[in-house]
Amino acid sequence: MEPAYVTSSWPSLGMIWWRDLLRFSRDQSQIIGSLSRPLLWLLVLGFGLGSVVTSVGGLTYPEFLLPGIIGLNLLFASFLSAISIIWDREFGFLKEMLVAPISRTTIALGKALSGSTIAVLQGGLVLAFAPLVHVHLAWGHLLATLGLMALLAFACTSLGILVASRTTSFEGFGVISNLIIMPMFFLSGAMFPVDRLPSWLAVLVRLNPMTYGIDALRAALIGIHAFPVWFDIGFVAGFAALALWGAVWYFNRTS
Amino acid sequence: MAPIIEVTHLSKHYGRLRAVDDVSFHVEPGEIFGFLGPNGAGKTTTIHALCTLLQPTAGAATVAGYDVATRPHDVRRSIGIIFQDSSLDERLTAYENLNFHGILYHLPRAVRRQRIDEVLQLVDLAPRRHAIVKTFSGGMKRRLEMARGLLHHPKVLFLDEPTLGLDPQSRSHMWEYLRALRAREGITMFLTTHYMDEAEDCDRIAVIDHGKIIALDTPAGLKRQYGGGDRLTLRTEDDAATAEALQQRCRVSVERSEEGLRIALTNGHAGLPEVLAACPSKIVALDLHHPSLDDVFLRLTGRGMRDTDANELDQLRSFRKKWNLRT
Ligand SMILES: Nc1ncnc2c1ncn2[C@@H]1O[C@H](COP(=O)(O)OP(=O)(O)OP(=O)(O)O)[C@@H](O)[C@H]1O
Ligand SMILES: [Mg+2]
Numbered sequence: 001m002e003p004a005y006v007t008s009s010w011p012s013l014g015m016i017w018w019r020d021l022l023r024f025s026r027d028q029s030q031i032i033g034s035l036s037r038p039l040l041w042l043l044v045l046g047f048g049l050g051s052v053v054t055s056v057g058g059l060t061y062p063e064f065l066l067p068g069i070i071g072l073n074l075l076f077a078s079f080l081s082a083i084s085i086i087w088d089r090e091f092g093f094l095k096e097m098l099v100a101p102i103s104r105t106t107i108a109l110g111k112a113l114s115g116s117t118i119a120v121l122q123g124g125l126v127l128a129f130a131p132l133v134h135v136h137l138a139w140g141h142l143l144a145t146l147g148l149m150a151l152l153a154f155a156c157t158s159l160g161i162l163v164a165s166r167t168t169s170f171e172g173f174g175v176i177s178n179l180i181i182m183p184m185f186f187l188s189g190a191m192f193p194v195d196r197l198p199s200w201l202a203v204l205v206r207l208n209p210m211t212y213g214i215d216a217l218r219a220a221l222i223g224i225h226a227f228p229v230w231f232d233i234g235f236v237a238g239f240a241a242l243a244l245w246g247a248v249w250y251f252n253r254t255s
Numbered sequence: 256m257a258p259i260i261e262v263t264h265l266s267k268h269y270g271r272l273r274a275v276d277d278v279s280f281h282v283e284p285g286e287i288f289g290f291l292g293p294n295g296a297g298k299t300t301t302i303h304a305l306c307t308l309l310q311p312t313a314g315a316a317t318v319a320g321y322d323v324a325t326r327p328h329d330v331r332r333s334i335g336i337i338f339q340d341s342s343l344d345e346r347l348t349a350y351e352n353l354n355f356h357g358i359l360y361h362l363p364r365a366v367r368r369q370r371i372d373e374v375l376q377l378v379d380l381a382p383r384r385h386a387i388v389k390t391f392s393g394g395m396k397r398r399l400e401m402a403r404g405l406l407h408h409p410k411v412l413f414l415d416e417p418t419l420g421l422d423p424q425s426r427s428h429m430w431e432y433l434r435a436l437r438a439r440e441g442i443t444m445f446l447t448t449h450y451m452d453e454a455e456d457c458d459r460i461a462v463i464d465h466g467k468i469i470a471l472d473t474p475a476g477l478k479r480q481y482g483g484g485d486r487l488t489l490r491t492e493d494d495a496a497t498a499e500a501l502q503q504r505c506r507v508s509v510e511r512s513e514e515g516l517r518i519a520l521t522n523g524h525a526g527l528p529e530v531l532a533a534c535p536s537k538i539v540a541l542d543l544h545h546p547s548l549d550d551v552f553l554r555l556t557g558r559g560m561r562d563t564d565a566n567e568l569d570q571l572r573s574f575r576k577k578w579n580l581r582t
Binding site for chain 2: 015022
């Protein structure tokens with residue numbers, strides 16, 4: 001009879017998660033990047049386009065844009081952290097995990113959790129800019145926002161890991177993730193309201209999980225939304241489950 | 256006792272290349288089993304297949320009684336490996352790397368602490384335990400990698416060129432510990448190496464080339480069979496007369512060369528007095544050579560044992576440097 005500690009995979013899962021957080025905390029360039037990227041978008045897009053678009057549904061354009069920028073930042077950060085799986089493979093550390101007595105599922109899940117945690121940390125920094133565009137949050141709204149961000153980040157990271165476990169090089173991952181990130185962002189209603197679009201575009205927008213993630217963020221941050229919030233959450237959660245399942249399945253099959 | 260590793264008709268192909276080609280052998284519990292072969296012979300590929308990292312193209316293997324294809328998880332619970340290529344997280348500290356390993360191998364907290372201290376002491380890295388691995392020298396990284404492989408005391412330990420790039424003192428340290436560990440816990444070791452003295456210490460050796468095992472025996476057995484016998488080199492004041500006298504009186508084959516007379520003996524120590532007694536002229540110099548594993552290796556593969564490793568290590572280093580610039 002073997003002692004009970006042998007069978008639990010929670011400590012391993014926690015360790016895989018914690019290791020990526022440690023790595024992130026030691027990488028200044030990533031931290032600076034995650035601050036400067038949204039700031040730039042918010043300033044350039046918000047105030048640049050804001051001089052043309054005066055108001056959207058009674059809100060100033062920068063206000064309207066804030067949830068979209070948070071979503072975009074989550075999307076970018078999620079894909080960037082999914083790269084760590086390629087990184088680990090390239091530098092041999094993945095072998096250390098693959099020969100250990102833990103399941104492939106634990107590894108993939110640990111990676112998805114650490115990736116989304118880092119993405120939320122990065123995306124959360126954008127919230128610090130909220131007062132800049134005159135969005136002031138109550139504690140309840142802040143908590144709701146963080147919860148939604150975690151869900152959206154988990155969905156995006158799982159997708160990123162699915163892509164990362166299918167590509168073998170950084171370059172390949174860069175190309176494919178751009179092919180995914182750009183349409184996901186531009187077809188999400190992050191920059192424009194989704195209720196007055198030509199129908200062909202509306203179809204694409206409605207299939208995009210980012211649309212619902214950003215819609216829910218908008219509900220929490222500035223009080224407007226195009227779809228019922230429960231539907232937003234359900235759609236993103238469903239997509240997250242599907243992407244995670246795909247990532248775990250693929251990772252199990254290939255390594 | 257049942258073998259702890261059993262390999263039957265194992266093959267691994269990469270496209271047309273047969274990296275491992277229909278290999279069969281077994282390893283007894285507690286044995287130190289050496290895998291010798293030139294670069295690209297298929298040593299690492301075999302080890303990776305046994306460690307469940309690679310799916311074999313054909314054939315089967317069991318490790319610690321579990322089939323690598325159908326019971327990979329049980330195999331992983333039973334083994335430890337020191338990889339040929341670096342597999343450390345260089346952004347973590349030495350301690351963090353070891354702790355990560357300890358948790359993945361389910362070592363309880365107290366055991367983990369104590370073992371980490373023990374292995375850090377062993378590889379002389381205790382004072383650097385909280386330093387980031389990136390700041391270590393190549394040899395220090397290698398030592399840390401060894402320490403990590405030993406942390407969880409596996410039943411079967413795979414060592415893929417474990418002492419590559421280590422200084423002689425660290426190497427002998429390492430081996431002392433490995434032998435003590437084997438005596439205490441009966442660990443089986445599966446080793447690849449390009450160092451002759453390490454190969455000499457194996458219980459049995461398989462020589463592999465182009466994916467096939469071409470000889471398998473104890474070091475002494477290999478030398479007896481493939482070493483080409485003992486060789487006496489003799490220089491006398493009159494080599495020509497000596498050659499003639501020896502050929503007639505001792506019935507040995509004598510060959511004249513730059514360095515003197517080369518005499519093949521089946522058993523050097525026993526044959527030596529007879530040859531010397533029969534020698535008609537005064538001896539100037541004498542050298543008795545026993546076959547080494549190097550001779551065996553050269554004869555079997557047509558290459559010296561240490562032909563290319565220095566190069567490889569350099570390549571590894573420059574590769575790392577290239578990437579460090581990017582990170
Ligand atoms: N992923 C791969 N794809 C294609 N070929 C490979 C791959 N890995 C190894 N090989 C080839 O398989 C053969 C055996 O390689 P292996 O790494 O097992 O050699 P080795 O005996 O460990 O050599 P060394 O002493 O240099 O470590 C080589 O010819 C190598 O080029
Ligand atoms: Mg090798």
